[in-house]
Amino acid sequence: MNNENKTIHEFDLNIIYDYFSDTERQGPGNADLTLKALSFINGLSQQSKIADIGCGTGGQTMVLAQNTPSKIIGIELWPDFISQLNENAQKNNFQHRVTGVVGNMDNLPFDDEELDLIWCEGAIYNIGFECGLKEWRKFLKRGGYIAMTENTWFTSERPDEIGGFWQNAYPEIDTISNKVAQMENAGYLPIATFVVPELTWTDYYTAQALRQESFLKKHAGNKTAEEFVGYQRYEAQLYDKYKEYYGYVFYIGKKM
Ligand code: SAM
Numbered sequence: 001m002n003n004e005n006k007t008i009h010e011f012d013l014n015i016i017y018d019y020f021s022d023t024e025r026q027g028p029g030n031a032d033l034t035l036k037a038l039s040f041i042n043g044l045s046q047q048s049k050i051a052d053i054g055c056g057t058g059g060q061t062m063v064l065a066q067n068t069p070s071k072i073i074g075i076e077l078w079p080d081f082i083s084q085l086n087e088n089a090q091k092n093n094f095q096h097r098v099t100g101v102v103g104n105m106d107n108l109p110f111d112d113e114e115l116d117l118i119w120c121e122g123a124i125y126n127i128g129f130e131c132g133l134k135e136w137r138k139f140l141k142r143g144g145y146i147a148m149t150e151n152t153w154f155t156s157e158r159p160d161e162i163g164g165f166w167q168n169a170y171p172e173i174d175t176i177s178n179k180v181a182q183m184e185n186a187g188y189l190p191i192a193t194f195v196v197p198e199l200t201w202t203d204y205y206t207a208q209a210l211r212q213e214s215f216l217k218k219h220a221g222n223k224t225a226e227e228f229v230g231y232q233r234y235e236a237q238l239y240d241k242y243k244e245y246y247g248y249v250f251y252i253g254k255k256m
Contacts, residue, residue, distance in 0.1 A: 012224040017078050019215055019228060026056040026081075027122030028204040028248055029149065033196060034063040034121070037147045040192045040252045041117060044068045048116035051075060051139070053105050053132075054123020058085030064119060065094045074100040075108060105132065110139040120148040122248065128172050129179065133186035133253075140255040146188060149196060152176055152249040162242040176249055188253030196248035205236040 020026045044050070048070035052061045055074030058081070064072055072094075076082050085100035103109055105120075105127050118140060124132040129150050140146065151166070153175045166173045174182075180190045212229050219225035 012228075015219065015222070015224045015228055017080060018219075019211070019225075019232075020056070021080055021084070023057065023207070023211075024059040025204070026059075027149075028196060028200045029060060029121045030200055030203070031060075031063045033200065033250065034060045035067060036194065037192075037250045037252055038064065038067055041145045041147065043143075044070045044116060046070065049073070049114060050117040050119060051108070051110065051115050053108070053118060053120040053136070054126060055081070055085060055100065056123075057081045058088055058100060060119065060121045061085060061098060061100070062088055062092060062094070065089070065092070065098045070097070070116065072098045074098070075103040075105065076100065077102070077104060106135075108136065108139060112138050113141045113144075115139045116141055116144045118144075118146045118148075120146070122149050124148045124150055125170055125172065129174075130172070130182050130186065133183060133188065137187055137255060142255055144255045145191070145252065146255070147250065147252045149248040149250050150179060151246060152179060153246050154195070155245055158245040159242065162238060162245055165238055166246065173246065179249070179251060183251060183253045187256055189256050191252040191254050192250070193252070194250050196250060198243055198247065201239055201243065201247060205239065208232055208236065 046069045050064060050068065050070050050072045052064060052072060052074045055061050055076045058074055061072060061074045074082070074085050079102050082100040082102050089095050089098040101109065118136055127135065136146070151170055151173050153173060156175060176193055180193060183190050212232070216225060216229055
């Protein structure tokens, strides 16, 4: 099958998770950006509760733990990622207030108005930006915050090749102003937006390129592994060619 017509959702999950296991981050992001987003959020105390949704192996969860006094629950579909997060929490002595739980963002294990902050780096696309904003709002206290990164168009027009690629991979990709309007319509006050710098993406793709050779060796002859790496390389090439048109944006909102 032609990589250009295939989305990440169609590949064998075990292979994908093996590709990303033992990495600190499974998407473009880093501690400085997590801290920058956190700087817009006030009032977190020892009594506060944070949910880190689609937390992966917990790179950003540890940054939140180091820089807030609050209780943090990481929610993630893939059990191995949750094991890595819980091991890291233990190593860093956060086990009394940081817990990773296997769960689905479609069906979160929280009560209404239980949370002070919902964090979601590079993962809300799995439920859809608008749907996540609307579905998760009930779990936040009034005045609680949401912070997430989301793939976003930087311009109102773009070349067909990249427009078509993202239309196929994530049709909800949209401009910053439309995403902010979606936040307002869902009942949040937009507090801040900032563009995730290009270097964050190039770092992410460089780290992946280094892993690809050993991954292909480990899964020699496996078609899914080869196709998956082919897809990752194609996505990285497209980013290199069209990076002025799209990238992640951090969105921070407050429940009204
Ligand atoms: N937040 C991490 C980071 O930035 O490094 C991981 C981002 S990774 C691009 C997206 C994560 O969302 C993956 O770990 C994936 O397993 C998780 N995920 C996908 N669908 C999910 C769902 N329905 N519920 C919970 N987690 C999900």
